[in-house]
Amino acid sequence: MFEDVGMVIFCVSLSDYDQFSLDGNGSLTNKMVLSRKFFETIVTHPTFDQMDFLLILNKFDQFEKKMEQVSLTQCEWFSDFHPVISRHRSNSNSNSINHNPSLGQLASHYIAVKFKRLYSSLTGRKLYVSLVKGLEPDNVDAALKYAREIMKWSEERPNFSVSEYSIYSTEASSFSH
Numbered sequence: 001m002f003e004d005v006g007m008v009i010f011c012v013s014l015s016d017y018d019q020f021s022l023d024g025n026g027s028l029t030n031k032m033v034l035s036r037k038f039f040e041t042i043v044t045h046p047t048f049d050q051m052d053f054l055l056i057l058n059k060f061d062q063f064e065k066k067m068e069q070v071s072l073t074q075c076e077w078f079s080d081f082h083p084v085i086s087r088h089r090s091n092s093n094s095n096s097i098n099h100n101p102s103l104g105q106l107a108s109h110y111i112a113v114k115f116k117r118l119y120s121s122l123t124g125r126k127l128y129v130s131l132v133k134g135l136e137p138d139n140v141d142a143a144l145k146y147a148r149e150i151m152k153w154s155e156e157r158p159n160f161s162v163s164e165y166s167i168y169s170t171e172a173s174s175f176s177h
């Protein structure tokens, strides 16, 4: 715990959705569910009250590959993931904007919305999210640049709330790639 913290960057490995680990009570628990529990603890901690949070969804490269082999519903939190897939979807070039997103892109947006809804229900605030490939330095730099921008916005933010445009619904706004 530190004083003068401007924002919290919380990292989650996307590829954890089919992994298991022992929780504090010694029970085998899905690692994404463990991340969610830890996220809930940090988000509701009084030290971070009213603080901006940036969720980094890391290992997007591994995740895209894994999604082709292992269903996201392996994680109980994601049991309602039923994407509508185009037969002409592309799996490559995940950074491009296209109208046929890969399964990995659909799934990562779904996970971002899950965390955004959870965060909003706990704090009434908006969660910022960034998809990251941690082994690509430019990708990490872009996420950190996004974090600096959020801090700047929050310094400049007037004392009234402004509704923001979102293509993913209110809870799912502010999604960085």
Ligand SMILES: Nc1nc2c(ncn2[C@@H]2O[C@H](COP(=O)(O)OP(=O)(O)OP(=O)(O)O)[C@@H](O)[C@H]2O)c(=O)[nH]1
Binding pocket: 013, 058, 059, 060, 061, 062, 132, 133, 134, 135
């Ligand atoms: N492919 C890929 N590997 C990554 C990425 N980010 C980190 N890594 C690699 O992941 C490894 C370490 O990450 P983890 O195994 O998650 O480390 P950890 O948090 O100590 O692991 P656990 O506590 O067991 O979950 C290192 O080998 C990193 O190089 C990424 O975005 N993509």
